[in-house]
Amino acid sequence: MTAVGAGKTSGVRVLDPAPGASGSSGAGRRRRGSTRGAVGRWVVWALLALGALVMFFPVYWVFVTAISPGGLSQGSGFSLWPKHFDLSVFARVFEDQPIGTWMLNSTIISVASVLISVSISLLAGYAFAKYRFRGRNALFALMLLTIMVPIQVIVVPEFVIISKLGLVNSYWSVILPSAAQGICIFIARQFLVALPDELIEAARVDGASELRIFLRVVLPMSGPLIAVLTILTFVWRWNDFIWPLVTLQTSNRFTMSVGLNSLNGAYSHPWDQIMAVTLLSMIPVIIVFLIFQRQFVQGIAESGLK
């Protein structure tokens, strides 16, 4: 069954070198090759490692600032590591701010978004991939069009709609507007188009209903697709900022991003506290990323959208 996956989504082999694509100079067999190749390789490696350290530095800085009392300010000379290790700031931010509530809100909203978004994208993607119906292409184009409209452009009418529905400041006000995602439907269609029609036809000849075919034939083969959509949706929704900022109005409803931003409004910057909350806001997505890096990178490569 998994062979089907090779159709599309597993087609991206970003995370393992293509056979023979070693790129190093012919395994040093050529004449001038060996010593220069070896030196060159070390230079490349050193550059890469240095770049990686620079890339990682901001994340490291969040951590180091959080565990330094007062936030490792650079007023008295330049230092890159804390003098002593102090985790008390975490206890303090949990006391001062409703961090637990924000975390819970973000989790509820992200998980609910994943459930809804992935289900409806699979259904719609399947319809666009395997059926021919009137207006199919126009409808698909319309749905893709929504990708091009930034939320900031439609935020006012969107807010009016949400208030007419009486949803302002509720979880639903964040979940519903971003539940249907053109990009997820696009990814789903790309994957499902590659499923063999023979299996679907065979089930149809056996008299299975269309829904049953979807549930019993298509879904079991969509594992990789579901993984990609789940991870992308989770990360995107966890990180959503501007729409929750507009629609969530009381601190007990804030998501992590909105709560974090509210700390930035403070007159004095207690940087150790701000970075502690920043770190807490990053941990879930970083964990998801580390576990599902392959699917995440594939999804990003597939979709060409972030």
Add this chain to the structure above:
Amino acid sequence: MTSVPTRSEAPADGRISVGGRRPSRGRGAGAVGGTGGAGRSGRSGRSRRESRVAPWAFVTPSLVLFSVFAFAPILASVVLSFENVQVFGGGTFVGLQNYQTMLTTPLFWEAVKNTLIFTVGTVPTSAALGLLLAIMLNRKLPGRGIIRSLYFLPMVVSGVAVSLVFIWMFDSNDGVVDAFLQAIGLPRIGWLTSPDWAMVTVILAVVWGRIGFCMVTYLAALQGINPSLLEAAQIDGAGSWRRFTGITWPLLNPTTYMLIVLNVVFSLQAFDVIYVMTGGGPGFSTTVLIQYIFRSAFTNGQMGYASAIGVFLVVVLLLLTLLRNRIAKRTEEES
């Protein structure tokens, strides 16, 4: 590799698929068209009707949500752009006045200029760095996996978190960056307080988050290159630079086009980082178009005017998408 694409397929395709293999199209869709023709089961009538209704049933949940939360507000925004609205509530139709105001407001042109600077600052840099890294990583190296992960990691960090870390690192009093500059004998810089440098700082933050994406895309493209081409060139005595300029770079052309267009789209939509880091300031030095839209709607309460700028921005984005589809199509015809 597939049948000649029909025009009606255009919206669905014409996008690059990383990894090279595009599922064959046209085939899947047609499969159901004449269903029930099997007719063996005696239920053909039912199943034919069912397979006509089924796709609509499958699309309905998305369609309902899109209609309420995407199509309706988009239409409303277009309508608003022709109205004079001061606060929430009814507006009066004023024709093209908002667009006229837009074109004659110096601040709008300032925002256009800033958007151009921001785009030029972010797009080529992240694409070039992504390419460089992809080339270096496209080989066996010790610790490759970890190095690659470190480059990808910023992709998952939220805009708000990125902004706060950068505000802190580039802080004029206690920031680590200025302290470092001072330690190596360079002058301190007002990263976020001077209008000239604020844009640079914002660009740095955005590029930091985007390198991973460009690297992934280039890595996928590099792995699609047939290694025997490079080996042949090597046997002919071409050095590595010659191999790159003669073979690799031309083969990466479609990817480069695609990345440029995509990155321009991302840059035009980039909001969170600017909003949190500078709020468009100091002065208006980092007020890009999307920031200006938000500001007009929320700070100045000019809903109609904000919508007009929004329509302008979306039109630009759509034109870019068309361009991207054209590129993808051309690439496909060539291959």
